[in-house]
Amino acid sequence: MLSQMLKNVRERHPLIHNITNYVTVNDCANILIACGGSPIMSDDPQDAVEITSICGGLNINIGTLNARTIPSMLSAGKRANELSHPVILDPVGAGASALRTETANRLLDEVKFSVIRGNISEIKTLALGISNTQGVDASSLDAVTADNIESVIAFAKEFSEKTGAVIAITGATDIVSDQNNTYVITNGVPMMADITGSGCMLTAMTAAYITANPENILMATAASVCAMGLCGEKAFEIVAKNGEGNSSFRNRLIDCVYNLTADELEKGAKYELR
């Protein structure tokens, strides 16, 4: 039951340590509160390990990474592993530069992740060493379509087996998979690509979902992905009705997460389990 995943976030109020980029950090904090979690941000090597220790889960996002924050990601990730805290990776822009690709790969080598969430180009970069990444958006050459979905599912299962992490490949169609089971999710609207931070916010929210549901990482991740897509649909309705644009869409998306009920999630989630 996806709805139980949401209920657990609201009841357990997980405290999430975020080492994330400064572009979307405010949105990540507000969506974490909106879904029922509690955010704390800390990225200095002197602070990160201790902050992770008082939290329940860790969100590592490599957008705008720099020489100071990389060691923080590694040391906090290792500490979270020692404490058996769920850890999620958002490999923003992996494939777009050597620093990003190498940092993501080093994180995968040294930290055990519960979930890896990215667009198809980023995940291909990590799994295969190659992709068509351009900037921080997925390349259209990599798009998940009806024609290639079976092979993408197989690819996700294989990468999950290799890493031990649930793999969340998000886009028009979302794939959430462990090595055996895959949720194919079709919630969402194209306007989600018209704001910065849709992906970052989803990763942050997923950190809360998996931290509140450590016994069920796959379903918790699927619930978070469905919730975000469903809230995108709701936000789009309001924005379209009011003739608003992408900045209002961002606010209404977070608002919808704040107001989303377990019942609405259960009824509105559009997925197929394969």
Add this chain to the structure above:
Amino acid sequence: MLSQMLKNVRERHPLIHNITNYVTVNDCANILIACGGSPIMSDDPQDAVEITSICGGLNINIGTLNARTIPSMLSAGKRANELSHPVILDPVGAGASALRTETANRLLDEVKFSVIRGNISEIKTLALGISNTQGVDASSLDAVTADNIESVIAFAKEFSEKTGAVIAITGATDIVSDQNNTYVITNGVPMMADITGSGCMLTAMTAAYITANPENILMATAASVCAMGLCGEKAFEIVAKNGEGNSSFRNRLIDCVYNLTADELEKGAKYELR
């Protein structure tokens, strides 16, 4: 008259130097403009002292502090003291990690603050060396209630005497105190805890209030705390009516500060002077 404090901010348009965290910095800048002040952000050791010199007041907020910004806080704080500029401290997360607690204590040792604003757990950490801090929110174990309010007031007065600063302990009930007099303020709504940055924004706005009212730091701080709580009430009314969530609440809170009149503050402020 609290209303005079607000009028002075709008007339004197104080320029505030902010060394603050990157999570809520945009909201701090916009609320400073909304209340009638003018923000400038600068946190590099090479820049901070000079920027503080051209400003009227300094806001030091230790959220997301790092090795580069700590020396900037110390040197800008000392320079502001030399120039007799009001300086305010927001000890975000003091008690949550050694770096935060030690930095806050070092700032208290080396810089004279006009105001220290935090939640009860943060202020207890600074005053007593212990608290029940968890993350960046106050612990429920530390909550100010009808039963313990007398002892919290006594505690605030004592800490004010020790530091020479006005102490603002904010939460469901706000305590604003110097060593002799205390405002007990009951403006505000619970939804203010459902956004990131309520506290940071209040500290930033208070910097403007005290810089515009240097002859009356206690009343200026009380006026800022009442104004924020009152605007929270107004914002909540709109959000509740429209069925919006926490992201819209943040925007409407800043909007309400922008539109708040001296008269509304005078009539809407809910406080008792003890």
Add this chain to the structure above:
Amino acid sequence: MLSQMLKNVRERHPLIHNITNYVTVNDCANILIACGGSPIMSDDPQDAVEITSICGGLNINIGTLNARTIPSMLSAGKRANELSHPVILDPVGAGASALRTETANRLLDEVKFSVIRGNISEIKTLALGISNTQGVDASSLDAVTADNIESVIAFAKEFSEKTGAVIAITGATDIVSDQNNTYVITNGVPMMADITGSGCMLTAMTAAYITANPENILMATAASVCAMGLCGEKAFEIVAKNGEGNSSFRNRLIDCVYNLTADELEKGAKYELR
């Protein structure tokens, strides 16, 4: 035709590398998407050159600069020059501190800019070495008025000749000039000064306009300045009607950029070519 400039942004979808301040970075990303571009932020010396290589244009904004980001600005700027990418400079707070003024001057020495956009005080600092800059807002002593507009135009032409860049001096009246021709633009509303980031957002959007229109930097810059002012007018209408404040104004401004059509820009642009 200004409208063609806008159409080219929407069709060519330019990818813009931003090295910018953390105060307004989220707004810059969202307005870049709103206008039809695509943002990527990267400011570490190890990452910036490579990221700029995969982009079409570069936006350098010196707000909140620090010891780590200055070398990134210089190296990315030089790489962008080698690749003949349009590069824009926003000299935030030039004149307010030695670090800012010196960094801006060093950038002008070592990087060739297509456009320099600032307020009159910032541009005077760069061109003349002196100004009345206070903080990050233009000094009223420097204001462009009916009385001095001829001399400001001559000044802008001269600075354009010296730097080879189109000069955009924005305020109540905007001057966009190369060494021969000047657009005097009167779109806009005073409320644009009541949010943080009006200038930063305009610079970011202009980066997209000039990258999509490299053959016509002057007209592209003028189109961007007109578009921003026009969207300010539209946003103000909504905000005034609804009794909203500056935070909503920011959102509605970005929304209006998102919804602006080529036709509306053509009809709504208020400028004179001198």
